[in-house]
Amino acid sequence: MAATISTRLVGPIAAIAMGSVVAGCAQAPKQLYYWQGFQAQLYEYFKADSSSPEQQLPILHAQAQKAQASGAVLPPGFRAHLAMIYLRLGRDGEAKQELEAEKANFPESAQYMDFLLKRMTVPKS
Amino acid sequence: MAIGASSPGKAVARCGRLLAIPVFVAALGACATAPPYDYTAFKQNRPVSMLVLPPLNETPEVIATYGVLSQVTLPLAEAGYYVVPVSLMDETFRQNGLNNPAEIHDVSAQKLREIFGADAAVYIKVTQYGTSYAIVASDTRVTVQARIVDLRTGQLLWRGSATASSSESRSSSQGGLAELLVRAIVAQIIETASDASFNYAGIASQRLLLPRTNGVLHGPRSPNYQKD
16 A cells, blocks of 8 residues: 555656656566577577587576576577577477477467477478 | 649748658657557557568678567567567578578468468568768668568558667667667677677667557557557
8 A cells, every 4th residue: 555655656756757868658668578698699590600509509598597597588489599509409309399388488389389390290301 | 732822932931830840849759749650450450479571681781681680579579479489480481492581571471371370570671780980980870671561461560660870879869668778788789899780780670669659569468468
């Protein structure tokens, strides 16, 4: 209750103060996901000349651990990118696990993840 | 017809009024009454997932496509959408013999939906990317344009563009949420100055695709879904 009242009092003042700083309509951003370094790792992967999948894998694992430790949520595509790195390393079993994990965390990915999983089970000729 | 008949004096007055509006809008910043975007199609289709295709690159910097592609998941995911994993998406096209963005942008909506299962595709064009060096001051600049098209109905949901440049003054404000995130990124730039263009690609991508006035609407994973 006390918190509600103080929020009510502080809210308008804070809004005015913030408005003058950021031109009116922003609230302090609270991010949905843990991003720290993920975009940079995607960039490393695409550049393909400054670091190898062997080097990228432990960095991604460290990021995932930090996210977990802080109770933050890994972003869409993080586990799928881990799967991509495992595929590059020929570690198909672990790649599959990550694709399944992407699907479990983001059911919206099911169709594409199933497409990839189905292709992985096709025996190589 | 009436315009042709009006006197030169009136025409000047009218020009003055037209010029005054953009100045006024700029002074107010992001919340000013800019002509509202028509969200009819966006709200009718309400996509849940987005497929960002490798951006077309109209710049001499070869890496522009992937500099931007690495950065665009953040704003769309923070907006509340599921974003198809970009590295796997790129690899899927490669395995099917499609290596350049122009070819990929020509793939039919039906095919994209069949493979990726996404509700909408994001077609991006990079028109500026990199650092131009001048005697007095150099400028690192990234400019991106985007079209979001619904893959189920073929309707254009949204289009827009954004720029980020090292020559902007810190005090300029382009829009609330994006601006706050930009500040965090500016700190990153100082830490990792090795690839300035990549960092400005991040700022431009957030300005382009984070929800803002006349921007992309919030998606279903956002607490602000259906509130804008």
